[in-house]
Amino acid sequence: MQSALKATSRPDPAADPAIDRDWWRGAVIYQIYPRSYQDSNGDGIGDLKGIVQRLPYIASLGVDAIWISPFFKSPMKDFGYDVSDYCDVDPMFGTLADFDALVAEAHRLGLKVMIDEVLSHTADIHPWFKESRSSRNNPKADWYVWADAKPDGTPPNNWLSIFGGSAWQWDTSRQQYYMHNFLAEQPDLNFHNTQVQDALLDITRFWLERGVDGFRLDTINFYFHSQGLEDNPALPPEQRNDQTAPAVNPYNYQDHIYDKSRPENLGFLERFRALLDEYPAQAAVGEVGDSQRGLEVVAAYTADGKRVHMCYSFDFLAPEKISAAKVRAVLEAFGTVASDGWSCWAFSNHDVMRVASRWAANEADPTAYLKVISALLMSLRGSVCIYQGEELGLGEAELKFEDLQDPYGIRFWPEFKGRDGCRTPMVWEAAAKNGGFSAAKPWLPVPGKHLSQAVNVQQGDASSLLEHYRRFLAFRRQHPALAKGDIDFIESDGDTVAFTRRDGNERIVCAFNLGGKPAEINLGQGALQPLPGHGFSGQTGSGPVRFGGYGAWFGRID
Template identity: 55%
Template sequence: MSNTPWWRGAVIYQIYPRSFLDANGDGVGDLPGIIERLDYIAALGVDAIWVSPFFKSPMADFGYDIADYRDVDPLFGTLDDFDRLLAKAHALGLKVMIDQVLSHTSSEHDWFQESRQDRSNPKADWYVWVDPREDGTPPNNWMSLFGGVAWQWEPRRQQYYLHNFFAEQPDLNFHNPQVQNATLENVRYWLDRGVDGFRLDAINFCFHDRLLRDNPPKPVEKRVGRGFSPDNPYAYQYHYFNNTQPENLPFLEDLRALLDQYPGAVSLGEISSEDSLATTAEYTTDTRLHMGYSFELLVQDYSAAYIRETVSRLEVAMTEGWPCWAISNHDVERAVTRWGGHPADPRLARMLVAMLCSLRGSICLYQGEELGLGEADVPFEALQDPYGITFWPNFKGRDGCRTPLPWNDDPRAGFTTGTPWLPIPDAHRGVSVATQEKDPASVLSAFRAFLAWRKTQPVLLHGAISFLESAEPVLLFQRTLADEQLLLAFNLSGVSVRHALPAGLWQAVAIPGPDAGMTDGTELVLPAHSVFCGRRIG
């Protein structure tokens, strides 16, 4: 496997800078805070970090609205701080991936400030500007993911501009080759600076339908999806025309050609479409993205049948690319709460890490998963996320998964000497890094032990996967590499179960981390949230 690219089978640790560690006491995490704790991250046994946006931004969407792609927002530090972060991470053997938000900018970006002035300036066609209908209404029925119509009126041009997200995030017009070139040059800037890759935010949103066709309505029973509920009008449509257009494919090929000029540089696309698995397979080929991940495992469904069907569908569809899986990130309720309720069950947390990291592909783990953190219940008066404020109380937004990481059990959890930008729950302080590092049975200890063991198992890093039929709540699959085969069984429930042992002779393998299942030779005996691993010997 010496020629295998570093990212195949890698574990990527997502850092949400605002909530990782605050080094200057202003209550918001920053790049110096990340630098201070890089040794902690390296000791987890991960291969890379993905740092969410730290670029200059008015923070309407907490950095996913970029005003300057080539500079660090003072809230997070300086370019020198980023260079120090990069150097220390590389010295520790960690690769560094950063977010690139290509489909839209901040409304405060210089490009947009020029574009909005009139219809004849040099950047007049850099954003999606459209005349109103005769009655003054928007040109079509497209909706914003964050609620309401996806069009904002600009009096200076007497036109609407498109925003698939917040109104402060105008969509770039990728049908304009100048926009594509400028975007690629921004990517090149960070490659030249030494980053190892990019997580590409909303990468299927770069192009819109040139004909501006209306999206068709979606039946009530199908109004579910990424991070929104049926009370969000975004769920009322099939989003066939405001994203995932065929013109995106040649652009991805240009992006890949750029990355290929930098040996080892990797792209990971975030993909959310009407059929995200099919789009992921289409986008991840030898000439497009290296990896893709979707929101299919960031949903409420936690059945063995759903996980088996989801992963199997992608395996069948993806003939060239490489999958990447995640069960938590900065946009969705934390997995231990989403799938296990309150309070967070450490047995579930240990099992989920083992389950996720046993799938074929690379893995994104979100800060706090190593501690088994549950979703925080942020009161309305403390909410920061405008998405949650708008849809309260039916949907509380994304603040509950973004609260600061607890480093110790002090009132500010060792995160800051100031006032944390979001409140830190008492339950989180009780499972802080300092507390768990003293406990060999903690989720943190189990996390480190499992990742260290996984590195010694080429079959988990590079082997094929095949699912076996199993009765709920047991997820059952095999990993195969050359003449080695592992059987893995996961009890997704909080009660003990028995399940038939698949045909063959299986020798139990002790895996550190999760609670262990066992076999009597004919049946699997799986305590609550446990894992059985067996190696085929006949």
């Protein structure tokens, strides 16, 4: 494979004014979990051809891009996040030709394609790890993080795995421990070795040459560790939270200053960005898992246009319910620490309880609540990720222990039930077998309560959540300030939050009532012209904006 460091004769994309290198800024990205989206061959597992079948639906939503969770060759111990071949498609998902067809069809429909790159670790059956563990002096001996035992045989330090227990696994071949931040079957690569970096950049180039428009970088702040292998200090109980790991996991007891979010990562991210910048308009979004320093890490990783284009942290993916105060606090904090950075906000993904259950379940009108918080999400300064089924209002599936597939849930059951509940198959047709996902028994059960929320039930119903998403995304496209503009908050009380988005000569006031009771906000902006097309009803005159529970109001400042 050609070295990622080798100069290319590719023309400078900046010279072509027709190319929008800034498409990612304010983009709405639809996340696809391929195992659960659409099965095309009747084996009960979703695949690439199934995604192609449903691309017209995704395009009809009005999103800008898709992000596909891993489909690479893998033993599937962590369902694709344990890669055994970075440059091939696992047969359960199809072939490289199927992927090329997916990219071509997505581009025909006007959709960008982003794929999940899992660079921090590999599967333990990856050829690199097989060679690395074979001896202490082979060519790849230093490609993973190896360390001797303490004199008493215990691991070299106190680092913990997110999936439970020590972050170190004893290997009998080398008579050493290797590091794994996740499963023992997911050994961590040693990014301090530049050969590892080169190999990963070569892999990135492989997919860029196949036409991908960008990458979602899994666990981007886990790439480097401290070479001194110092013990992490204890975290005081009052500082613990469950943004990165569930509350029952002792991972939360440490301040992870030595095993992740290391300053050495900045140099690699600059190399990664330089590679992407060789191509016309490719972009990357990084996943930052750091409960103590999430926003600061996002700021560092997106600063100066030299590293990744955008990142997301777990501020709105944590169990803590969103509130007007938290929205303002998080956005203003980000604006302070990352004034030239860019974030990507999400309320759901494949790793957390679905937002319909996490936040909306106890609301007086869950659908109305989901409408207003989704409108809020799509109005914030930043890009947006929408997880498949979020647009249908799907809730977390209640699964039996014997139906679980996720090793994380099996390890911490029943206090933490894992991630299977948010990964159940997409529901397309209420009356079809398995909701139209597959003719065979699905890899995870299709919850019966999801069938009444299927695409064919909601499609065409103006009052449905699905049509709300389509309507609001169209409204967002009509007003560039909502995608790329700056944000300034307006004083408000209680469950209300309001702000101004401004881009060039366009200034839009956005006001939201996150509570179920009527509310009003005195916007204090003088003459405001109400904007139509978003689907919310509200009242305004010369005085405050008044709206009902779970309401929103949008107006232009003339």
